[in-house]
Structures are given as structure tokens and as C-alpha cells.
Amino acid sequence: MIGNGLDADGCIAREGSPARVPAGFVPVVDAARARITAAFGPDRLHSAYLYGSIPRGTAVPGVSDLDLLLALHHPPTPDDRAAADALEAALDSTLPQVDGVGVLLSDTATLLSDAERHDMGWFLACLCTPLLGPDLAERLPRYRPTSLLARETNGDLALALPGWRARLAAADSEAELRALSRAVSRRLVRTGFTLVMPRWNGWTSDLAASAEAFAAYYPGHAERMRLAAAVARTPTTDRGVLADLIDGLGPWLAAEYTAVHGEKAPRP
Incomplete structure (x- = not known):
């Protein structure tokens, strides 16, 4: 490697x-x-x-x-x-x-x-x-960090947002909040990374490295992405933090992703 x-x-x-x-x-x-x-x-x-x-x-x-x-x-x-x-x-x-x-x-x-x-x-x-x-x-074939790969792996983030909002509203225990924060933050960081993956020209599963790769191209959203990476490592029960990730970072990231790579092909 x-x-x-x-x-x-x-x-x-x-x-x-x-x-x-x-x-x-x-x-x-x-x-x-x-x-x-x-x-x-x-x-x-x-x-x-x-x-x-x-x-x-x-x-x-x-x-x-x-x-x-x-x-x-x-x-x-x-x-x-x-x-x-x-x-x-x-x-x-x-x-x-x-x-x-x-x-x-x-x-x-x-x-x-x-x-x-x-x-x-x-x-x-x-x-x-x-x-x-x-x-x-x-x-299976060998894979390169292309826009096609970005689109088909994470080009459906917008579909996840309504479900996350519903889960946040319904959560009534710390365990549920921690599970939601882990799922939301990991998905956001991975989506942020694959957004820039073709320009960065590589692959990493490391969440902190993923957030920094994203930050190099989108400095205006870097702090929220770094927050998501931190929550992915240490899940939170803070509803305000979760709401900020879901309704602050999430919609912008979904829209930017579609603009750059397009929407994931529909599945049956």
C-alpha cells in the first residue's frame, strides 16, 4: 500500500x-x-x-x-x-x-x-x-476513488435525514440517544469524506483523518465535521448537538453531495 x-x-x-x-x-x-x-x-x-x-x-x-x-x-x-x-x-x-x-x-x-x-x-x-x-x-473488480464510487456509496444521505429526525424526537433514553449519535455522526463523516474523496485521491476509514480531508476543501464547515468525528468516537446524549448535526450539517451536506456527484441510483 x-x-x-x-x-x-x-x-x-x-x-x-x-x-x-x-x-x-x-x-x-x-x-x-x-x-x-x-x-x-x-x-x-x-x-x-x-x-x-x-x-x-x-x-x-x-x-x-x-x-x-x-x-x-x-x-x-x-x-x-x-x-x-x-x-x-x-x-x-x-x-x-x-x-x-x-x-x-x-x-x-x-x-x-x-x-x-x-x-x-x-x-x-x-x-x-x-x-x-x-x-x-x-x-469483483478493483476500485479507484472516483465520483461514481462516491455517488453510489453515499449519494442518498437526504433519504436518511427524516428518519434521524424521527428517532431523535422519539428517543426517551440515553442508550437510544447514544446509538443515534453514533449512527448519525459516522454517516456524516463518511459522507463528508467521500464527497472529497476523488479530489483527495485516496481512501481512509479513520474518522479523524476523514474529517481533516473534508476540512481541506470545505473550511467553512470544518468545525461541524470535526464535531461529528468526535461524536462518532464518543457518542453523546446531548439533543442540541444531535439536532445541530442532523439539521445543520446534514441538509447542506446532502445538497452539496448531489450537486457534486449526483444522486445514488434507486434500489428496488
């Missing part, structure tokens, strides 16, 4: 690796592998992947979460989702190293489809680390 997360050919380098998993999280990965195998047999599971701070080697014990993507042979069913929910609960309750477990479900046809080529396909090929089964990345 060379600077800015690209390889020698200027393509986005896969950011995670089993070799980068911190020693304290090796038991976490082993437990995930065993429980996934038990919950989803070979007739249902094609492959499983890690993503996030654990395979990047930046996980912090007791703070970081465990993120998993399961690629099934067939579109996920309600029973599959129930099994994934049970898997999340079992891993979260038995692994003190992690603070939360998230399991994404998809199927091989979707992940390899033309519609998802520059969204979930890119996500798997560049941000996910193989855990079980054949690696679908071998059937």
Missing part, C-alpha cells in the same frame, strides 16, 4: 487483514467464526467477513464493536435475520473485549450484482476481511 490508502496501481487497497487483528481480539474472531458456523450451516452460508477496527488493527478493548457481514446463498429470510440477531446477542454477552456486535446479511447474487457493484460490492472487496468461505472479492 502507498500513501492515501491506494496500491501501486492507484486502486483502493483492501484495508483489513487477519494479520492486523490485535492479539487481544484474536479470541473474539475465533468465537465469531465458531458461532457463525454453528448458526449458519453450509447450505445457508456462502462466506463471512470482518470489517471495522478489528481487522484494521485499531480496535480498543471494551470500546470497539465487532462488525460482521454474512453472504448467504439465497436472499435473507426472517429466520436468517432472527438467527443473526441471536448471534449478535450471544457474541455481545460473552465477549468483554467488544462493545456491541453488528451482523449485516446479504446474498451472493446481490453482492455481485451490477446495481451493487459500486456500493456493497466495493464495500466487500475493499473494506471487508475474509473470515469463512470463498472470498467474493475475487469476482
Whole structure:
């Protein structure tokens, strides 16, 4: 890998690796592998992947979460989702190293489809680390930090804003506010970064670095983006901060994104 997360050919380098998993999280990965195998047999599971701070080697014990993507042979069913929910609960309750477990479900046809080529396909090929089964990345192209990639990954921010407002209005516990602040802030920082990604000409998942890359091109909105990066690392229960991110930064960012890269192609 060379600077800015690209390889020698200027393509986005896969950011995670089993070799980068911190020693304290090796038991976490082993437990995930065993429980996934038990919950989803070979007739249902094609492959499983890690993503996030654990395979990047930046996980912090007791703070970081465990993120998993399961690629099934067939579109996920309600029973599959129930099994994934049970898997999340079992891993979260038995692994003190992690603070939360998230399991994404998809199927091989979707992940390899033309519609998802520059969204979930890119996500798997560049941000996910193989855990079980054949690696679908071998059937996907290499990716460059283009405007097309920016559009298809985060060109639908405007669709998220009404739901965030509704969740903020309905939240009646600190746990709900923290979960919302984490989701909102992460999405805003990643959208801010991919807005400038083609000009910056690289890739990073580091939230602080993402905010600074954005700030170099949009200094007038830099402080709000730095606030979002800080909240992503330390979720807040402050409704005023959340409202500022959702209704202050959010609408401007969505409009600027559409102006620069266009809207994400509609999904079924």
C-alpha cells in the first residue's frame, strides 16, 4: 500500500487483514467464526467477513464493536435475520473485549450484482476481511476513488435525514440517544469524506483523518465535521448537538453531495 490508502496501481487497497487483528481480539474472531458456523450451516452460508477496527488493527478493548457481514446463498429470510440477531446477542454477552456486535446479511447474487457493484460490492472487496468461505472479492473488480464510487456509496444521505429526525424526537433514553449519535455522526463523516474523496485521491476509514480531508476543501464547515468525528468516537446524549448535526450539517451536506456527484441510483 502507498500513501492515501491506494496500491501501486492507484486502486483502493483492501484495508483489513487477519494479520492486523490485535492479539487481544484474536479470541473474539475465533468465537465469531465458531458461532457463525454453528448458526449458519453450509447450505445457508456462502462466506463471512470482518470489517471495522478489528481487522484494521485499531480496535480498543471494551470500546470497539465487532462488525460482521454474512453472504448467504439465497436472499435473507426472517429466520436468517432472527438467527443473526441471536448471534449478535450471544457474541455481545460473552465477549468483554467488544462493545456491541453488528451482523449485516446479504446474498451472493446481490453482492455481485451490477446495481451493487459500486456500493456493497466495493464495500466487500475493499473494506471487508475474509473470515469463512470463498472470498467474493475475487469476482469483483478493483476500485479507484472516483465520483461514481462516491455517488453510489453515499449519494442518498437526504433519504436518511427524516428518519434521524424521527428517532431523535422519539428517543426517551440515553442508550437510544447514544446509538443515534453514533449512527448519525459516522454517516456524516463518511459522507463528508467521500464527497472529497476523488479530489483527495485516496481512501481512509479513520474518522479523524476523514474529517481533516473534508476540512481541506470545505473550511467553512470544518468545525461541524470535526464535531461529528468526535461524536462518532464518543457518542453523546446531548439533543442540541444531535439536532445541530442532523439539521445543520446534514441538509447542506446532502445538497452539496448531489450537486457534486449526483444522486445514488434507486434500489428496488
